[in-house]
Amino acid sequence: MSDILGVYAFIRDLDVRYGDVRPTVYGIDELPGALSRAQLPARLLYPFSTLSEDLMGRFGSIGGRLVTVDWSILDLYLHQPVKQGTGLYDVADDIIGYCGAYADAIRGKVNVAPSSGGYGHDQATLQDVRFLPGIWPWPMDAPEDAVVEYYGVAVVLSVREHIS
Secondary structure, three states: OOOHHHHHHHHHOOOOOEOOEOOEEEOOOOOOOOOOHHHOOEEEEEOOOOOOOOOOEEEEEOOOOOEEEEEEEEEEEEEEEOOOOOOHHHHHHHHHHHHHHHHHHHOOOOEEEOHHHOOOEEEEEEEEEEEEEEEEEEOOOOOHHHOEEEEEEEEEEEEEEEEO
């Protein structure tokens, strides 16, 4: 049985801090329709990624009863609205510092499925992490006049899950 929801919970629970700042984290079942300044910075675990070759998952059977699924998970960090402050100069250090903090938080965490009563089971393994600093819209699926652009980082995690 797939444990993809457990993988999302594992990623949600990562302690990503940059200096004194710990972003508010929103899991896939609690994504806000809009963000206030009090909610920033924020990490949003999006239920699918449009930033990868495979939009969500790719399936491959290895024979018999074992199936391998490659998941692409988007963990979107939104730091501050583009229209706030004096521009990129205000946020560049924080954005790059966040990437380093995320790398520190995920380092050594190859097994990401909480199967068998705790993290560390090799049912799901982290294959790749990509950091894409930039300007990101939120909410992504809102009408154009309701979208706010934010300085932030799209973190795309590739996870391989073996399901038997």
